[in-house]
Amino acid sequence: MDLVTLGSRVQELRRERRLTLQELAELSEVSVSMLSAVERGDKAPTVLVLDRIAAGLGVPLASLVTEPESERIIVRRAAEQDVVDEPGGWRRTILTPVVPGVNFEWIRSTLPPGCVPGTYPAYAPGSHEFIAVDSGTLTLTVDGHRTVELAAGDSVYLAGDATLHYANHGTRPCTYHVAAIIMRPRTARARGG
Numbered sequence: 581m582d583l584v585t586l587g588s589r590v591q592e593l594r595r596e597r598r599l600t601l602q603e604l605a606e607l608s609e610v611s612v613s614m615l616s617a618v619e620r621g622d623k624a625p626t627v628l629v630l631d632r633i634a635a636g637l638g639v640p641l642a643s644l645v646t647e648p649e650s651e652r653i654i655v656r657r658a659a660e661q662d663v664v665d666e667p668g669g670w671r672r673t674i675l676t677p678v679v680p681g682v683n684f685e686w687i688r689s690t691l692p693p694g695c696v697p698g699t700y701p702a703y704a705p706g707s708h709e710f711i712a713v714d715s716g717t718l719t720l721t722v723d724g725h726r727t728v729e730l731a732a733g734d735s736v737y738l739a740g741d742a743t744l745h746y747a748n749h750g751t752r753p754c755t756y757h758v759a760a761i762i763m764r765p766r767t768a769r770a771r772g773g
Contacts, residue, residue, distance in 0.1 A: 584621035589644060591619040593637045608636025654679060668695045675757075683762040690755045691718070691748035699724075699745040706763040707740025716754030721745040730756070 594604050603620075605612045607713055610632050617623035618633070625633070634641040656677040664672045669692035676686045693698065699721075703709070711720065712735040720728045721735075723742045730736060748754040 582619075582621070583624055586644065587619045587621040589742060590615075590633060590637070593639060593644075594619075597637065599637075604633070604636050607678075608632045610636070666697060668692070670695050670697050684760065685762065686757065686759045688755065688757050689746075690753055691716070691746065692753050693751050696747040699743055702743050703740035703760060704763040705741045706728040706760045709738050709740040709744075710759045711736050711738075712759075713759045714757065716748060716752045717750040718754050718756050719747040719749055721747075738740065 654677045662674040718730045
């Protein structure tokens with residue numbers, strides 16, 4: 581669980597009980613400043629501090645640190661998926677829901693014939709990327725010098741810390757999926773979509 585989620589859970593439980601930070605501080609024997617930092621997600625509390633907060637809230641420690649069943653399954657309906665239409669007819673659909681603390685993305689892209697969307701910057705070192713072609717042909721150039729041709733049914737794995745250049749030089753649309761495990765968020769436009 582990430583610190584922001586933990587902080588939100590503590591704050592939600594405190595508010596459900598109509599407790600001020602000061603009142604929870606007295607009940608839990610944890611300082612107001614520490615409680616405030618935990619609720620903001622700014623500070624990682626020790627197990628002892630978490631146990632005191634749980635006791636002050638009147639809940640088991642496990643209820644603070646385990647994800648509720650409702651947060652373990654997130655459904656993203658087709659109508660909720662972000663679809664981006666780029667110049668040249670290139671279409672990207674972001675398939676993954678946003679899950680705090682999970683740096684994974686899954687994107688479906690379709691390139692019309694002759695579409696060359698350009699070069700995309702590398703992810704952080706330690707990232708991993710998988711590309712699978714559903715239909716058509718994808719020309720993938722890695723770090724500006726290694727070119728890989730992928731046809732329908734082909735897939736490739738590569739370290740995510742390489743620049744990629746996508747192109748569809750074929751006569752049919754090319755649809756492919758990009759799945760990436762990202763070590764930290766990117767600052768430039770999303771890769772492959």
